[in-house]
Amino acid sequence: MKGTPAYEALGQALDAQRERLLPCVHCGFCLPACPTYNRLGNEADSPRGRLHLIQAVVEGRLEPSSEAFRTHIDRCLGCRACEPVCPSGVEYGTLLELARETATQAVPPGLPTRFLLKVLGTPVLRIPFFFIGRLLRGTGFAALGATVLPSYGPFRAVRLGLAMLASTRRWQLMDSKESMAGIADSGSLDISQKSRVAVLLGCVQEGLFRRINSATARVLEANGYEVVTVGGQDCCGALHAHGGDLESARTLARSNIRVFEASGADLIAVNAAGCGATMKDYGILLEEDPDFAQRAKEVASSVRDVTEILDSSGLRTGASVPCKIAYDHPCHLLHAQGVERAPITVLKAVPDAEVHVVAGAEECCGGAGIYGITHPKLGGLIGGDKVSAVRACSADAVATPNPGCMMQIGAGLRLEASNEGVIHPVELLDESYRRAGFYRAGGVE
Ligand code: SF4
Ligand code: SF4
Structure with a gap:
């Protein structure tokens, strides 16, 4: 809260980022790239609008605990689609993380977010947490729950969480028990x-x-x-x-x-x-x-x-894996790391794999951690558009190299009773190498 040492320290941390705010010339080139602005049409839900809000906090014109600051900073997906299109090189991702720190110190995030962060950062909690997750997945309980639970009220978040969990199963084309x-x-x-x-x-x-x-x-x-x-x-x-x-x-x-x-x-x-x-x-x-x-x-x-x-150094060619794959870019690979071609090259290195890039592949799938659970309406809208684009490819599976995107798209497909598998590109290459006899059998996966 204002006046406390923690609050002052955070204020100083954000203040130290003034230089990162200066390059913004308010041109608005980033607006069309922003999924939240495109859906809501509200300047405060655009990158430029959020930078204005951060500037106002830095200059002491706006409280970090204010509804306006917390709502619009919280609604950002953190997809960083606004960075590569910015002619001034504004480091939006870094500023967003600092703004989030300031906002959450003023008013702590909700229980689901605090629980998840605590569990993931603590091995003694993380190990049993994922063990239970694998148990729910392996027994079919996650898939059953995602099918039978209603999609309203408090059931909605549970149903989505179970669908995300069920979607982490291995794609059946590669469902080899052989390790x-x-x-x-x-x-x-x-x-x-x-x-x-x-x-x-x-x-x-x-x-x-x-x-x-x-x-x-x-x-x-x-x-x-x-x-x-x-x-x-x-x-x-x-x-x-x-x-x-x-x-x-x-x-x-x-x-x-x-x-x-x-x-x-x-x-x-x-x-x-x-x-x-x-x-x-x-x-x-x-x-x-x-x-x-x-x-x-x-x-x-x-x-x-x-x-x-x-x-970077050329790939060995394995055996044929006939299949049709839809590829979707994870935001943190395409926008944050500038990696576009490499995962597609890996998929195309597999003989007889037909690869199609999903229409609008550069736009966020709405995953963004547990955005679909914390922002059901907007997350559902963005996720729904992605699932439609994936389904339009009529592929056997969608490939995307990020677990959050795999779970978000996989859950969306599952909830629409669609049969596409969900894979990481190296899984397909691995299957191709396995079929080519590059590996020794045995061992523990
Ligand atoms: S962040 Fe970049 S693209 Fe967006 S308004 Fe500022 S200078 Fe323009
Ligand atoms: S990170 Fe994504 S959602 Fe957030 S302002 Fe940038 S483009 Fe919009």
């Missing part, structure tokens, strides 16, 4: 030219999509990279940063910096776009920390999306 360990055939690869790569395991990814982490390590090894195991990893802090809990995000970042530094890896491969975007920004997150500022920059400079690594 694989190591590389049986490294072909004619010159392994000496390749880097040592550590794989970020992540929290949601390791909790619900461990198969994607396994596939990531396998396809990297199959392409000649040495994959080093890094113990002691933590959540990357992405959801904490996006939710305004920057102190927790910094604590998690420091913990990861220590273990990745000690690993001696040349590169850190990330298979979740939101995590990659946050880790590439570790230097900004810790720029005021004298012990970690330089170390954070160095670790951040070694972070790559796994598809960037695979695309």
Whole structure:
């Protein structure tokens, strides 16, 4: 609250960002790129409008606890579609995280957000949380609940949450019970030219999509990279940063910096776009920390999306996997990291996979953490448009390299009783390599 040391400290933190606000020339080029502005038509729900509100708080003309500031900052998806179209290079994502921190210190976020951030940032809570999630998924309870629960009142959020959980299942085309360990055939690869790569395991990814982490390590090894195991990893802090809990995000970042530094890896491969975007920004997150500022920059400079690594040095060709795939860009890969081609290249490297980019693929799916639960109307509108665009492709599966997007689109398809699978691009490449006999059978996935 105003007058307290915490409030003053936050005010100073946002004040220190004045320089990041200055480049905005209020041209409005960012408005058409903004999903919330496009749906609501309200300037205060546009990037420019939100920057005006942040400026007003910095200058003391508006209280961070005011309804206007909290509502419009909270309604932002954090998709960063406004950044690449800005001619002045306004660092909107960084400003948004600071604004969220200021707003949530003034008035704490709702219980679902606080619960999720607490669980994801605490291993002793995270492990049983995801165990229960896998149990609900494995027993079919999640799928059943998503089918039979009504879509109104308090049931709506539960139904959506269960549909998101059910959508994390492996796509049946790749529903092989056979697990694989190591590389049986490294072909004619010159392994000496390749880097040592550590794989970020992540929290949601390791909790619900461990198969994607396994596939990531396998396809990297199959392409000649040495994959080093890094113990002691933590959540990357992405959801904490996006939710305004920057102190927790910094604590998690420091913990990861220590273990990745000690690993001696040349590169850190990330298979979740939101995590990659946050880790590439570790230097900004810790720029005021004298012990970690330089170390954070160095670790951040070694972070790559796994598809960037695979695309950078040519891909081995595996066996045919006949299928039609719709590709959708995660915002935190396309807008925040500027990676557009690499995941499509990975998909197109699979013989007989027909790849179509979804119409409007550059627009947010409405996932944004648990936006669909905290903003049912607007999140439902944005998510509904994405599901329609995916369905228009008449594909067998949709591919998108981010767990939040996989769950959001997967839940939308499931709730419309649509049969498309949901995959990460490396899963398809992994299946192609498995069919080509690149792997030894056995091992634990
Ligand atoms: S953020 Fe960039 S694009 Fe948007 S109004 Fe400011 S200068 Fe223009
Ligand atoms: S991050 Fe996305 S929702 Fe937020 S202002 Fe920018 S374009 Fe709009």
